[in-house]
Amino acid sequence: MRYNVIGYLLSEGFHNVMKNKKSTGASLMIMCATMLIFGLFFLIGENVNHVMNELESEQGMQVFMYKTATEEQIQKLEEEIKSIENVAKVTHITKEEGLNSVIEKWGENAKILEGYKEHNPLGDSFLVTLTNLEKSEEVRAQINDLENVKEITIKDKTISALINVANGIRIISGIILVLLIIISTFIIANTIKLTVHARRKEISIMKYVGATNGFIRWPFIVEGIIIGIIAALLSILLLGGGYNFIIGKLLETSIASSIGLSLLTFSDIFALVITVYLTLGIGIGIVGSVISMRKYLEV
Numbered sequence: 001m002r003y004n005v006i007g008y009l010l011s012e013g014f015h016n017v018m019k020n021k022k023s024t025g026a027s028l029m030i031m032c033a034t035m036l037i038f039g040l041f042f043l044i045g046e047n048v049n050h051v052m053n054e055l056e057s058e059q060g061m062q063v064f065m066y067k068t069a070t071e072e073q074i075q076k077l078e079e080e081i082k083s084i085e086n087v088a089k090v091t092h093i094t095k096e097e098g099l100n101s102v103i104e105k106w107g108e109n110a111k112i113l114e115g116y117k118e119h120n121p122l123g124d125s126f127l128v129t130l131t132n133l134e135k136s137e138e139v140r141a142q143i144n145d146l147e148n149v150k151e152i153t154i155k156d157k158t159i160s161a162l163i164n165v166a167n168g169i170r171i172i173s174g175i176i177l178v179l180l181i182i183i184s185t186f187i188i189a190n191t192i193k194l195t196v197h198a199r200r201k202e203i204s205i206m207k208y209v210g211a212t213n214g215f216i217r218w219p220f221i222v223e224g225i226i227i228g229i230i231a232a233l234l235s236i237l238l239l240g241g242g243y244n245f246i247i248g249k250l251l252e253t254s255i256a257s258s259i260g261l262s263l264l265t266f267s268d269i270f271a272l273v274i275t276v277y278l279t280l281g282i283g284i285g286i287v288g289s290v291i292s293m294r295k296y297l298e299v
Contacts, residue, residue: 017223017227032235038280043243048166060089062127063127063152086132221285224288228281228283
C-alpha cells in the first residue's frame with residue numbers, strides 16, 4: 001500500500017510538470033539564467049581560492065640572521081620558526097646562496113659585487129611560507145621576537161591586495177547566492193501556484209473526503225523538485241561547456257603563461273558544482289512548493 005501511495009505522488013508530480021508546459025518552461029528558463037549567473041561567480045570564487053592557495057605556498061617572508069650567527073644558532077632558529085602556528089615550510093638559504101641570488105638578479109651589473117665573494121656581508125636567511133596569508137603579520141611578530149633575527153622582509157601590499165580581492169569576491173558571491181535563492185523560490189512558488197489554483201476545486205473535494213494536507217501537498221512538492229533538478233542539470237551542462245571554452249582560451253594567452261598560475265578545470269570542481277546545484281534546485285523546489293500551497297491548505 002505504501003508503494004502505491006508513493007507511486008501515485010510521483011506520477012502526479014510528473015503529470016503536473018508535463019501538464020503545465022508553458023509555465024514549467026518559463027520557470028526552467030529563468031531558473032537556469034539565475035543559476036548560470038550564480039555559477040559564474042561561484043567558479044570565479046573557487047578559482048580565487050585556488051590561486052590564493054597556490055600563492056600561500058609561494059608567497060612568504062624572508063628572515064635574515066646576523067652574519068655572526070653560529071651553525072647551532074641557525075639550526076635552533078629554524079626549529080623555532082617551524083614550530084610557529086600557520087608556518088607551512090621553512091627553507092634555509094645560506095649566505096653563499098643568498099649572495100649568488102643577488103648576483104643573478106643584477107645580471108650584467110653584477111661585476112661590482114665581485115669583491116663581496118671573499119667578504120660576504122650577508123648572513124644566513126630562511127624563506128618562510130605560510131598556510132594562511134591572513135596570518136602573515138601575526139607570524140612576523142612572533143618570528144621577530146626570536147633571537148638572532150636581524151630583519152624580516154615581506155610583500156605587505158601584495159598580500160593585502162590578494163586578501164582584499166579574495167574576500168571581496170567571497171562577499172559578492174554570497175550576496176548573489178542569497179538574491180538568486182529568493183528569486184528562484186519566488187519563481188517556482190508562482191509556477192506551482194498556477195497549478196494549485198487550477199485544481200483548487202479538486203483540492204477542496206480531497207480535503208472534504210478526508211485527505212491530509214501532506215497527501216495533497218506532496219505531488220506539488222515533487223513538481224517543484226523536478227523543476228529544480230532539471231534546471232540544475234541544464235545549468236551545469238551550459239556552465240561546464242562555457243567554462244571549459246573560456247578557460248581554454250585564457251590558457252592560450254601569453255598573460256596566463258607569464259603569470260605562471262594555474263586555473264581549475266571544470267572536472268576539478270564538477271563534484272562540488274553538482275552537489276551545490278542539486279542542493280539548491282531541490283531545496284528551492286521544496287520551499288517554493290510549500291509556500292505556494294499554504295493558502296489552499298489552510299483549515
